[in-house]
Amino acid sequence: MNKNMPIGIDDFKELREGYYFVDKSRFIKQLIDGHSKVTLLTRPRRFGKTLTLSMLDWFFSLQKKEMSRHLFRDLDIETAGETYMEQRGGYPVLFVTFKDLKDLTWKQMVNSLRLLISDWCVANDKVMACPAIDPELKQRFLNLKRCQGNLSEMQRSLALLMTLLKTAFGRPVILLIDEYDTPIQQAWEGGFYKECITFMKQLLGSALKGNENLHFSIMTGVLRIAKESIFSDLNNLDVCSVMSDNYADIIGFTAAEVKKMAYDLGKKDALDDIKTWYDGYRFGHCEIYNPWSVINFFRNGQVGDYWVNTSGNGILRILLQRADAERTASLQGLLQGNTETVTLNERVIYSDIGSDKSALYTLLLTTGYLTISQASPIRRNRYELRIPNKEIKDIYGREILNYLAQGLRADNFDDLFDYLFRGDVERFTQSLQHILR
Structure with a gap:
């Protein structure tokens, strides 16, 4: 057993050949047993979405068939039987990711998209040797490969x-489409949301809707983008969010998986600390630990705020800037262990966040800052939300204080932080009012 912790390893082959591995290959069996035409898995950042798609790529890819057999030896999918293993290397796979599209203007993002599409073409250049391919399609391919395609050709690139x-x-x-919504969130923050939505609607729609060349598609992201109609014309979409039981245990670590890791790595005495800091998420009815933070704990041998540096928590700062006094107070109450009862709306759009309470809390849920405590037994879409664990509580405290007390000296900031976490609301309020005068 390899005990190296796979920090930042997103490639399934690299992980299997050199790092500690948590077997999630049952997901492959579930897909073979029955899948939707298009499935969207929404999970917080750094929960293992890219690695999950990489596993599917290495299993199903006809292009990688000769290199993949040993990667699945003794895993759940192999023990499921030869019927399942016969599907290995059975289909051409197109695996694309948008996770690095974080440009500040639409012009910059178009240039990045042009380069990204060129990379897709380079990776699949061998198809050009096929004599059956229409010369006109070859020319479109070459235009995209050489970064010479116009915007319309770029929008049709996946379908091509x-x-x-x-x-x-x-x-x-x-x-396989990874982090489809990263450019959309970036566009929202950067002020070119409409342009990006229009482009992504055509890019994804032409590939996913009524495409006879599609066997099936798995997409990942943090949020379902619905109302702008990016998916409104797609009647074959199955959304598996943090509120769904479908595939609930595939992304993130279950309690049983964390317990096995602790015993394998000689850290069973640390299980209580790991639970306090990194457990608390509920996907569907499944208890889930933050995998990024758990892996970092086993690597470093101590608890700490690991997710804060990687999760893109700038979105929390933006939400706080747009929150009114009532919502800011409710977020402070969450830090004291309170729950917040809200109606959730998974068909949220970013532009609703400033005015729609359900949009604000839905986004906090899907991005991993809150989790469901319980559902209302009498009202549909009504839920109690809470902060999942100590790590997120730390992140909340610091981000809320950063917003409320910008420009404070470090000692004043630390005093406020201490009051807030001790639940000394009176001293917290008095000190904040005094400082802000």
């Missing part, structure tokens, strides 16, 4: 690549 793969290999394509 799927056509070429289907022609070259004679089988429909499995399309």
Whole structure:
């Protein structure tokens, strides 16, 4: 057993060959047993979405068939039987990610998209050797590969690549799309939201809607973007959010998996601390630990705020800037261990966040800052929310104080932090009012 912790390892092959591995290959069996045409898995950042798609890529990819057999030896999918293993290497796979699209202007993002699409073409360049491919389609491919495609050609790039793969290999394509909403969130923060939504709607719609070259698609992201109609025309979409029981235990670590890790790595005495700091999430009815933070704990041998540096918590600062006094007070109450009862709306759009209470709390839930404590037994979509664990409580405290007390000296900030976490609301309020005068 390899005890190296896979910090930042997103490639399934690299992880299997050199690091400690938590077996999630049952997901492959579930997909083979029955899948929707298009499935969207929404989970917080750094919970293992990219690695999950990489596992599917290495298993199903016809292009990687000769290199993948040993990667699944003795895993759940192999023990499930030869019927399942016969599916290995059975389809051309197109695996794309948008996780690095974080440009500050639309012009910059178009340039980044042009380079990204070129990379997709380079990675699939071997299809050009197929004599059955139409010369006109080859020319479009070459335009995109050389970064010479216009905006319309770029919007059709995924559909074009799927056509070429289907022609070259004679089988429909499995399309894996990672972090589809990263550019959308970035566009929202940067003020070019409308342009980005329009582009992504055409890019994804042409690939996913009524495409005879598609076998099935798995997409990942943090948030479902619905009302702008990016998916409104897609009637074959199955959304598996943090509120859904479907695939609830696939992304993130279960309690049993964390317990096995602790015993394997000689840290069973630390299980209570790990639970206090990194447990507390509920996906569907499944208890889930933050995998990024758990892995960092086992690597460093001590608890700490690991997720805060990687999770893109700038979104929390923006939410706080747009929150009114009532919502700011409720967020402070959450720090004292209170719950907040709200109506959630998974069909949220970013532009609603400043005015729609359900949008604010839905986004805090899907991004990992809150989790469901319990559902209302009598009202649909009504839930009690809470802060999941000590790590997130620390993040909340510091971000809320950063917003409320910008420009404070470090000692004043630390005093406020201490009052807030001790629950000394009176001294916290008095001190904050005195400082802000």
